[in-house]
Amino acid sequence: MQATLLVCIFTPLIGACLLPLIGQRAPRVRNLFSLLFVLASFLCSASLLPAVLSGSKPLIRLALPLGLSLGFQADALSVFMAMTASLVACVILIYSFGYIKDYDNQNEYYFMAVLFLGAMMGLVYSTSLILLYVFWEISAIACWRLIGFYREELTIVRANKAYVVTVFGALIMLVGFLGIWGQTGTFELTAMQGAHVPAWCVVLILFGILSKSATFPLHSWLPDAGVAPSPVTSLLHAAVLVKIGVYAYARLFAVTFTIDPVFTQIVPIIAAVSALISAGCAMVETDIKRIIAYSTISQLAFILLGVSIGNETGLVGGMLYILAHSVAKGGLFLCAGIVEHNLHTKDINQMGGLYKRFPLTAVAFALCSLSVMGVPPFSGYFAKFLVVQGALTANQPWLAGVFILGAFMTVFYLSRVFFKVFLGPETNHHAHEKSRAMVGSVVFLGVLALVLGVFISLPAELASRIWGVL
Amino acid sequence: MSALAVITQLFLALPLLALVVNNLVPRETMRHTTIGMSAGVATAQLLAAIIGFVLLSASGESSFRFALAWDAAKGLGYFRVDLVTLFLLACVGLVSLIANLTAFTTIDDHRSSFTNLLMVMLLGMNGMLIVRDLFSLYVFMEVTGIASFVMIGMYKSTRDLEGAFKYMVLSMLATIFILTGLSLLFIKAGSLSFDLLRPALFEGVVDAKTLLSWVALVLLVSGYAIKSGVVPFHSWLPDAYESADSAVSIMLSGIVTKIAGVYSMLVLVRLFPGNMALRGTLLVLGLLTIITGALLALQQQSFKRIAAYSSVSQMGYILLGFAADTRLGIIAGLLYLLTHALAKTALFTNAAALEKRLGTLNVNEMGGLQAKMPVTAFSSVAALLSIAGVPPLAGFWSKLLVLIALWSAGLRGVAAAALLLSILSGAYFLRLQKKAFFGKLNPRWNSVVEITGGIQVSELLLSIATIAIGLLFPLVLLYLQHAGLV
Numbered sequence: 019m020q021a022t023l024l025v026c027i028f029t030p031l032i033g034a035c036l037l038p039l040i041g042q043r044a045p046r047v048r049n050l051f052s053l054l055f056v057l058a059s060f061l062c063s064a065s066l067l068p069a070v071l072s073g074s075k076p077l078i079r080l081a082l083p084l085g086l087s088l089g090f091q092a093d094a095l096s097v098f099m100a101m102t103a104s105l106v107a108c109v110i111l112i113y114s115f116g117y118i119k120d121y122d123n124q125n126e127y128y129f130m131a132v133l134f135l136g137a138m139m140g141l142v143y144s145t146s147l148i149l150l151y152v153f154w155e156i157s158a159i160a161c162w163r164l165i166g167f168y169r170e171e172l173t174i175v176r177a178n179k180a181y182v183v184t185v186f187g188a189l190i191m192l193v194g195f196l197g198i199w200g201q202t203g204t205f206e207l208t209a210m211q212g213a214h215v216p217a218w219c220v221v222l223i224l225f226g227i228l229s230k231s232a233t234f235p236l237h238s239w240l241p242d243a244g245v246a247p248s249p250v251t252s253l254l255h256a257a258v259l260v261k262i263g264v265y266a267y268a269r270l271f272a273v274t275f276t277i278d279p280v281f282t283q284i285v286p287i288i289a290a291v292s293a294l295i296s297a298g299c300a301m302v303e304t305d306i307k308r309i310i311a312y313s314t315i316s317q318l319a320f321i322l323l324g325v326s327i328g329n330e331t332g333l334v335g336g337m338l339y340i341l342a343h344s345v346a347k348g349g350l351f352l353c354a355g356i357v358e359h360n361l362h363t364k365d366i367n368q369m370g371g372l373y374k375r376f377p378l379t380a381v382a383f384a385l386c387s388l389s390v391m392g393v394p395p396f397s398g399y400f401a402k403f404l405v406v407q408g409a410l411t412a413n414q415p416w417l418a419g420v421f422i423l424g425a426f427m428t429v430f431y432l433s434r435v436f437f438k439v440f441l442g443p444e445t446n447h448h449a450h451e452k453s454r455a456m457v458g459s460v461v462f463l464g465v466l467a468l469v470l471g472v473f474i475s476l477p478a479e480l481a482s483r484i485w486g487v488l
Numbered sequence: 489m490s491a492l493a494v495i496t497q498l499f500l501a502l503p504l505l506a507l508v509v510n511n512l513v514p515r516e517t518m519r520h521t522t523i524g525m526s527a528g529v530a531t532a533q534l535l536a537a538i539i540g541f542v543l544l545s546a547s548g549e550s551s552f553r554f555a556l557a558w559d560a561a562k563g564l565g566y567f568r569v570d571l572v573t574l575f576l577l578a579c580v581g582l583v584s585l586i587a588n589l590t591a592f593t594t595i596d597d598h599r600s601s602f603t604n605l606l607m608v609m610l611l612g613m614n615g616m617l618i619v620r621d622l623f624s625l626y627v628f629m630e631v632t633g634i635a636s637f638v639m640i641g642m643y644k645s646t647r648d649l650e651g652a653f654k655y656m657v658l659s660m661l662a663t664i665f666i667l668t669g670l671s672l673l674f675i676k677a678g679s680l681s682f683d684l685l686r687p688a689l690f691e692g693v694v695d696a697k698t699l700l701s702w703v704a705l706v707l708l709v710s711g712y713a714i715k716s717g718v719v720p721f722h723s724w725l726p727d728a729y730e731s732a733d734s735a736v737s738i739m740l741s742g743i744v745t746k747i748a749g750v751y752s753m754l755v756l757v758r759l760f761p762g763n764m765a766l767r768g769t770l771l772v773l774g775l776l777t778i779i780t781g782a783l784l785a786l787q788q789q790s791f792k793r794i795a796a797y798s799s800v801s802q803m804g805y806i807l808l809g810f811a812a813d814t815r816l817g818i819i820a821g822l823l824y825l826l827t828h829a830l831a832k833t834a835l836f837t838n839a840a841a842l843e844k845r846l847g848t849l850n851v852n853e854m855g856g857l858q859a860k861m862p863v864t865a866f867s868s869v870a871a872l873l874s875i876a877g878v879p880p881l882a883g884f885w886s887k888l889l890v891l892i893a894l895w896s897a898g899l900r901g902v903a904a905a906a907l908l909l910s911i912l913s914g915a916y917f918l919r920l921q922k923k924a925f926f927g928k929l930n931p932r933w934n935s936v937v938e939i940t941g942g943i944q945v946s947e948l949l950l951s952i953a954t955i956a957i958g959l960l961f962p963l964v965l966l967y968l969q970h971a972g973l974v
Contacts, residue, residue: 082962082969084816122859152879152880159878166926169926170928171928181918182914182915185878186908190908196900200895
């Protein structure tokens, strides 16, 4: 069991470093291996599932002085996150085979993409605040290189922006960790179960979380990061990066520490504000990737709302939301990538009637949009429903109302994109869906968004275990 | 004679021997072997110091006293090494080795002189690390200093001489401060031996003599601060580093300022534990140095000057570690010194590579060089990330230990400030990468090829060391725990 856990974490981390070496000889083999490494993580996480469901928590621990002990542990929350992230990352990698194949620096791309996922695996399984921080920063480096993939002046500036915002947030968070260390003498989460954390530490850590999960007022780096290649944005938005923030919130404040009840009031309000502002931005943007990016910020705020509301229904809803959003938002970005890759523009005003040229992409985009909007029986619906119910259970009808308003805005701006891009008069007569790998990936994600909705009881079962550990 | 007794002899004997051989054999004959010989001395010192560290650590003794071979037989012991100085002696060996590897490529004329000067410098630093009184410390510091002035001005260009002159003038000032301080301290304490200087010098009734020792302390700290190039005494340092040959810059920034300045500060900290004034001064100097150095690094156009100001800035963290005034703080400061030496040495080897291949160090003229010089680009990323304290690299752990030391010493605000200021290191890292390596290739450099030989070997060696220490740092912690040091 412990071995499986180690394989799950270190296969992508070590494997990523080998990819550039393989790539110098045989690019195709490198692509295959990059997929295998991520798939290994997914399979290993999946194989931990029965044990975790039966209540055991495999733990590997290295005892170190000064409370710096490092360790990895699998529990319901970590396995849930790991499976979601690695599954979506697998699809994104397959998509990349088509998207990235004509560009320079492919070795670095696959290196960083797999390292990124490896950092996510390490982060969700780590039981120490120090390890959490280590993987947090590794993901920031990978993100920096990936956003700057095209090496243009603008992309580098945006990559630097993303790095500065998230790393500065992380440094502030580390001050909070030091505060916790000062009080408990350890960085180990397993030793701090139920410990009360002073409010100032919570605020500092929240700063890091909000910067990573791109929540208002620290959100602006995320839409700007849209200059990256589409599989990268998809990775950032769907599989790895922004979910780190909500995961950290769930891990630290929902599952491990006890915090002042005032935060179950404040954080949902921040989330609600973030949700409405970004939904508003999404309604007026004309760049397809920026619209979807603002949509991510908006949806993430709802995840944060569910996780921070302080009851089981909200938390389970938040978790299912992570799953549903990863799949659907990953799909939306990849669809946008197909369109933008073939049309060489991101402006939705210059698109139109593309359903004829991109029939499968249009279907996949529609399916993913429906899931993000929260239309039954898509997976997004169940997640939304539970989060709303969580807010109502917590006696916060206003927040539930804001949430429903946000959901309506989501319906509006996603429909707007769909109508502008895929319906209406045809504008481009030469473009067509080129790569089978790319189209196959988006169709898979679209169908998955639907299938997960039908079989929602399976992930819900796992998610409901998370609250049980409290 | 124990193994340790033999090893400790090497620290003075090796450089002296190399100096003699280098000057006895005709220059033309030595031309091809002289740098090889000094690299050999450096390697031997590195190994000797590591073996010595292991032996001393295993013996359970806190220090080992020795003397020159003929005096040792008479039972004298006017030198001593302990774990701290053996650690630093290993650092000296390591950085010298890298400087020699770089010098194979960068130094063409004056090879013999380079070796001569490097051996004198090594002698000076080793001397500083093994002596047992403040005056001898000063003498060997001057030996190191004189070798440095000549090395900076070795090629006698206007720029070289300007850098050397600036360093020399400020060093003279340091000399005045230190000598005056030492004499005042001598009046009060009657001795400058480490064994006889006690924190009690500053306690008791405030009379004229106690006042003298306070003045002495102020003068000594100022003198050592000039030597280590911390703010506000930093202005000589970028000029000296920039004008010197890269191999010389590696020595200066990698180790000379750290032994001449920071180690001397450490001596004071270890002599006078619990001295709040000293502690406070180090805190202020440290924070000021971190901020000013990093802000200045953000504005420089020359690769070497960015590295130089970054060096200034990082010195602040070492001082902060010492300012915690606990054993953990000193260990953290020393580890910081090592990880910073690795990273900064790597940056100066990168500068050597860029200067050799491009003929310029102006970062505005570079751009997208990663495509042409992947090894240099990679090693600069690793080095700068380590300096910025980004995990999992070596610099992260040493910074974390400094922070933990500060926090547990009750200096929470300082720890938080020091931590948040590392975003500035991140900022000049990003700026440098954007201008030099990341981004579109500047067409001017289409025919540039990656550096080869000693410089590439050093780059790889240092990057691997930075990454490996970072990944294997838990072992360091386990060792510290095993040795009962934390």
